[in-house]
Amino acid sequence: MYDFVVVGVGPAGARFSRRAAENGYDVLAFEKGTVGEPLACSGHVSTDIWEFTGSGARNELFQNEIYGARFHVGGPHSTAYPFYKRDVASNVIDRVGLDRHLADLAREAGADVREEHTVTEVTEQHDRVEVVANGPDGAETYEAKMVAGCDGPRSRVRNALSIPEPDELLHGVLAFSDENDHENFVDVHLTAPTFFAWRIPRGEAGVEYGLAAPPGVEVTKHFEELIDGYEIDVSHRCSGAIPIGPPTRVTSRRGFLIGDAAAQTKPFTGGGILYGMTSADHAAREIDPDRPATLGAYERAWRDDLDREQALGHWLRRAYSFPEPIQRLGLGALSGEIGVHMDRPTSLVSIEHLKALLSRR
Ligand SMILES: Cc1cc2nc3c(=O)[nH]c(=O)nc-3n(C[C@H](O)[C@H](O)[C@H](O)COP(=O)(O)OP(=O)(O)OC[C@H]3O[C@@H](n4cnc5c(N)ncnc54)[C@H](O)[C@@H]3O)c2cc1C
Numbered sequence: 001m002y003d004f005v006v007v008g009v010g011p012a013g014a015r016f017s018r019r020a021a022e023n024g025y026d027v028l029a030f031e032k033g034t035v036g037e038p039l040a041c042s043g044h045v046s047t048d049i050w051e052f053t054g055s056g057a058r059n060e061l062f063q064n065e066i067y068g069a070r071f072h073v074g075g076p077h078s079t080a081y082p083f084y085k086r087d088v089a090s091n092v093i094d095r096v097g098l099d100r101h102l103a104d105l106a107r108e109a110g111a112d113v114r115e116e117h118t119v120t121e122v123t124e125q126h127d128r129v130e131v132v133a134n135g136p137d138g139a140e141t142y143e144a145k146m147v148a149g150c151d152g153p154r155s156r157v158r159n160a161l162s163i164p165e166p167d168e169l170l171h172g173v174l175a176f177s178d179e180n181d182h183e184n185f186v187d188v189h190l191t192a193p194t195f196f197a198w199r200i201p202r203g204e205a206g207v208e209y210g211l212a213a214p215p216g217v218e219v220t221k222h223f224e225e226l227i228d229g230y231e232i233d234v235s236h237r238c239s240g241a242i243p244i245g246p247p248t249r250v251t252s253r254r255g256f257l258i259g260d261a262a263a264q265t266k267p268f269t270g271g272g273i274l275y276g277m278t279s280a281d282h283a284a285r286e287i288d289p290d291r292p293a294t295l296g297a298y299e300r301a302w303r304d305d306l307d308r309e310q311a312l313g314h315w316l317r318r319a320y321s322f323p324e325p326i327q328r329l330g331l332g333a334l335s336g337e338i339g340v341h342m343d344r345p346t347s348l349v350s351i352e353h354l355k356a357l358l359s360r361r
Helices: 010-020 045-052 057-061 094-107 156-160 218-228 274-284 291-322 326-336 351-358
Strands: 002-007 025-032 043-045 062-066 069-072 081-084 089-092 112-114 119-124 127-135 138-149 168-177 187-191 197-203 206-212 235-244 256-257
Touching: 002 010, 010 025, 010 094, 010 156, 010 274, 045 062, 045 089, 045 274, 057 062, 057 069, 057 094, 081 326, 089 094, 094 112, 119 138, 119 156, 138 156, 168 218, 197 218, 206 218, 206 235, 218 326, 256 291
Parallel strands: 002 025, 002 138, 025 112, 069 187, 138 256
Antiparallel strands: 043 089, 062 089, 069 081, 119 127, 127 138, 168 206, 168 235, 187 197, 197 206
16 A cells, blocks of 8 residues: 555656655656656746756756746737846746656655556545556556545546536647747737737747637637737647636545646646645645545645735736726836746735835836
8 A cells, every 4th residue: 555646747746756755655656648748838937946856957957037028918019018027037947857857856755656657547435545547557456545636737636536626727829939039038918818828938949939718719819810920930839728726625535636636826827837846845744644634734734825826816817808908007007127926926015026116217
């Protein structure tokens, strides 16, 4: 009997596996394909990412550094409203490489990470969970004291444990051009209904164009308009789901969700790498597989940390749907130097932000 079976080895699953193994637990982690593939993410993260990686990771994964974002109410040639920091605000990184790096750290810590294993069934008993995984040698059943559902936005574990769905599932699309662009600003276009489109310079790795919007919106049509506006050829198109709004609970009797499975994402950007790994740390610290009551401590810990950030993030996102004249007025009035941490919207009320506002001429 394992202490934990982890389903899914993205950033959340890899981080939890590593931390739980470091705490001395027997961890078996299943990834349905090859870790990191297929890519469906921009890999645009705050510099906090390097607190979660091992030595040498920055040399391996870093692509570009970003100081701020230029917001546009219209397309590529419309007025730009820049928001920026004096220091580096974020990094663009190799996301496939990140996942592989995090999985290697989990293995080094002692977790048994198995790729090409798809979990097809999860059953909770009063004293254990049974997990069926389909691998190269066929289907096998494994027993564990607890199961961690780290299997992304369309989580099978979430369904098996009868945990409610996230509020929303946005549809995100990406494509890349081969421009060599080391510029330090991303462009954000508020043209997609209720969300946004973006352009991210990735240094020698090219430029990424992307867009996300809720179901019902013609994402492909809006994306083509973006590409046409930039007058650029793109390739390597990919897409993925972005969950927004966590369910009221992310734990069951002997199971719990982390990362996108739990919608631990930023409602105003859809970013979830840092929130997922932060929540994985809360889970590894709080959950004792021999004491199911500790699941409540995990539920409290991650919400205490991220609830207010997500609530404020929802309010910020509402501004994407304001009428255009109000957006222009607001962006015009607020743009300039800021001191806000991109993962922590509550830092709008911080000494750093106040200092940045006062330093504006
Ligand atoms: C277009 C787009 C752009 C994005 N850009 C950013 C960004 O710039 N910055 C950012 O922070 N976030 C971004 N995100 C969000 C980010 O990708 C996710 O928040 C992050 O990947 C969540 O990590 P996770 O480990 O919870 O889930 P995932 O990364 O989805 O990992 C889940 C893993 O579980 C595996 N799995 C699923 N089902 C099973 C099963 N039954 N058995 C075994 N394995 C299974 C999957 O193969 C996958 O590897 C973006 C998302 C999209 C769609």
